[in-house]
Amino acid sequence: MLTRAAMRVASRGASAAALTPARHMSGATTGLLGGNNAVGDIFTPTEDHKQLREMVRAFTKAEVEPQALEHHRDEKFNLPLFRKLGDLGLLGITADPNHGGSGMDATAAVIAHEELSASDPSFCLSYLAHSMLFVNNLSVNGTEDQKARILPSACAGQTIGGMCMSEPGAGTDVMGMSTRATRDGDDYVINGAKMWITNGAVSDTELGDHFVVYARTGDKGGASDLSLFLVEKGMPGFSLGQRIKDKCGMRASYTAELVFEDVRVPAATHLVGGPDREGKAVLSMMRNLELERLTLAAMSLGIARRSIEAMNAYARDRKAFGSSLNRFGQIQRLIADSYAEYAAGKAYVYATASALGLDSAGNRVDSDGVKLYCAAMAKNVADRAMQTMGGYGYCGEYRVEQLWRDAKLLEIGGGTNEAHQKNMARDLSHVETLP
Amino acid sequence: MRVFVGVKRAVDYAAKVRIQADKKAVDISNVKMAINPFCEIAVEEAVRLKEKKVAEEVVAVSIGPKQAQEVIRQALAMGADRGIHVTTDMRVDQELQPLAVAKIMAALTGEHDPSAWLLGKQAIDDDSNQVAQMLAGLLDWPQATFASEVEVSEDKKSATVTREIDGGLQTIEVPLPAVISADLRLNEPRYATLPNIMKAKKKKIDTVDAASLGVDLAGQIEVLEVSEPATREAGSKVEDVDALLAKLKADGLL
Structure with missing residues (x-):
């Protein structure tokens, strides 16, 4: 493998080739959204x-x-x-x-x-x-x-962590979770199971190191029912239920079901935010969900960008009926629609990011909105890349079919499309005029 | 010892360049710029000398417009201690030429007293490969160019440098102070980590006007025309070796 510096020098050529406008190089992004590298x-x-x-x-x-x-x-x-x-x-x-x-x-x-x-x-x-x-x-x-x-x-990076919210029987209906933490003297005792936990395992048999775990500490039927606990590998009763395999996409990321059987955690040290935070986890949840959704939307941007680069290069180089694919209206539509949707999503994501404080809640319409829009955008763009690339696009080596499968997760994980629609419609119902 | 490192801001290695309409230069407006890869290798080597406690201070020097500070910041994020920005509006890819650059560096040397200059062997914009040699000449210091390994002696009075030459590797010993130029295989530059990017903001960059150094900045070479390389024409196939030889002879190549 070439070293980083070697790649740089080799691809330019430390010679007169410095002036060669090689067709396959990336670079001239001037005039494209965000392409001027301008700070500010x-x-x-x-x-x-x-x-x-x-x-x-x-x-x-x-x-x-x-x-x-x-x-x-x-x-x-x-x-x-x-x-x-x-x-x-x-x-x-x-x-x-x-x-x-x-x-x-x-x-x-x-x-x-x-x-x-x-x-x-x-x-x-x-x-x-x-x-x-x-x-x-x-x-x-x-x-x-x-x-x-x-x-x-x-x-x-010495330890690996994750977050536990969804359960085998409760996802979008998060308040329907049944994992329960019961106070017993100086401890809480946690029982239940958590599902779809990214980083839940680091191998077939080994748990991740630390988790923040949402659990029910009350039954009033409202926001005050949930608390957030810190649970660590090695605590008696905390175990790996199953490593979930054969996912459609996101296959190089480990997903697991985690099981809690009489897991005893000290109230003084393992209730996130301190011993007085029982029943107050919903604010932490809202804060963190906003950042989660924003960054999942950012992942969509990476998927879409890569897909567009792949389809654009292929459509330029591949010939059919005597000309490049990108001379055909059908393919032009796939490329241009993809770019416009990607650019719109990118502007929406970065505009939302610039307004999002890490410790604030209250950006839910747009933090849900960016993911709702961008997840579908990335899936559609990857789909068009596959369509443009035909048989090659359908094969793993060309990467876009993987991006297509990975993108689908973004319509499900971190909030389903339906969860975003529910939240957004509810929040927007209080609004008369839009800014 | 104090090590000075030259860092040049050049067109990014992956950027696609065009020639200006007047054919007098490459069009660098709105082209992505970056630290010259060989300069980055030189910075890495200087930082390693500091980590090995051979160097006490690493100073990154760049000459150019105000954006040259970006590559100084990068050197600071990699571990250099401070920066010197020599300001000029001359284009550093052709107007400000190697001799003027070497004279600027020589002027800084008198003022700051470094024990060594570590430079990239050449920049990927003009590919001159002259500054290290000229600087050594102006200072009357020894030069160790195309270094693939640098070892400073315990008493810090000399350096053993392995050089990449046409026939293989040559090992030389140079007394310090000296000018050393970095070749590609000297090291693998580190990434500027996030904490170091943040720390670099607090490091100092001094600014000096190139015109104030009492150095003749005028170019020695006039660029008459810059043109794109000729497009390569399609080749042809021959049946066998005999046909190949016949064709080469016919074309006057053999």
Whole structure:
């Protein structure tokens, strides 16, 4: 494999070839949305964001891309590569800098997810579950003690975390969850099962390290019924139910069912935010769901960008009836519609990110809206890429069929389309005029 | 010891470049720019010298318009301690030429007293490969160009440098101070990590006007025309070796 520097020098040629306008090189993005690399627009608010994007893009190209197809085929999570994200400061991208985090904002999180997903959405999904659902959740909602104990190793990639909300019998109807935490002296005793937990396992038999777990602590039938607990590998009664295999997409990310049988957690230390937070988890849930949905939408952008690049190059190079495919109206429609929808989604995602505080709730219409729009957009764009590329597009080696399958998850995970529609219609029902 | 590293902002290796309508230069308006890859290798080597406690201070120097600060920031995020930005509005890919660059660096040397200059062997825009050699000449320092390995002696009075030459590898010892230029295989540059990107913001960049250094900045070479490489024409196939030889002879190539 060429080194990074070698790739750069070789592809330019350290000679007069520096002036060669090679047809297959990416580059001339001037005039396209966000293509001017100008610091100060919504895609690159500061110099830090610019350097972040350059760093993640270079890392993705050199280290994520070459392993993606193989890990996808083998349904294998790349744990060593994941730990490297810790060295780069990406695992704690939004987390408290006093506890090993990088202290950046929602736009930075969007940039990281967009770039990683352009090569490997399932690797990015594991990153999202760890960095957004676990690390950011604890950083925003945890006590200083909890952060000091857990975050440094999680930000460094020494430990892997996840978040447990859905259950075998409750998904969109989150208030219908049945996992229960019962107070017993100084402890809570947790019983139940959680389903579809990304990073729930790191192998066929081994649990992830830390989880934030939503559980029922009351039965009033409202928001005050839910509490958020920290549960760790090795606690008696906490076990791996099953590793869920043969998923349609996101195959290089591990998904698991986790089982809680009389798992005893100390109230003083393992109720997220402190011992007085019983029944107050809904605010943490809302805060974190907004960031989760925003970054899942950012993953859609990476999938769509890659799909458009693939179909655009293929349609230019492939000849039929004596001319390039991109000279045919049918194919022009696939390319142009895809680009316009992608650009619209990108503007929506970055505009929403710039308004999203990590510790605020109240952006639900747009944080649901970006995912509702972008998940379908990415699936449709990947579908058009496959259609453009015909038989090649249908085969794994050309990557777009994988992106198509990965994109489908974004209409289900982190909130189904139907959940977003329900939330948005409810919130919008209080609005008379739109801004 | 104090190590000075040159970092040039050049057209990104992957950017597609066009030629200006007047054919006097490459059109660099709105083209993605980045740190020259060989300069990045030089920065990495300097930072490693610091990590090995050989160097006490690494200073990144860039010459160019205000955007040159971007590549200094990148060097700072990789681990350089501070930066010097020599400002000029001359185009660094052709107006500001190697001799002027070397003279600017020589002027900075007098003022800051570095023990070594680490430079990329060439920049991927003009591909001149001259600055390190000229700087060594101006300073009357030894030069170790095309380095693939750099080892500084314990007393920091000399460096053993492995050079990539046409026939293989050549190992030389140079007394310090010296000018060293980095070849491709010297190292694999690190990524600027997020915490280091944030830390780099607090590091200092001094600004010096190139015109204030008392150096003749005028170019020695006039660019008459820049043109695209000729398009390669399609080749042809021959039946066998005999036909190949006959064709090569017929074309006067043998």
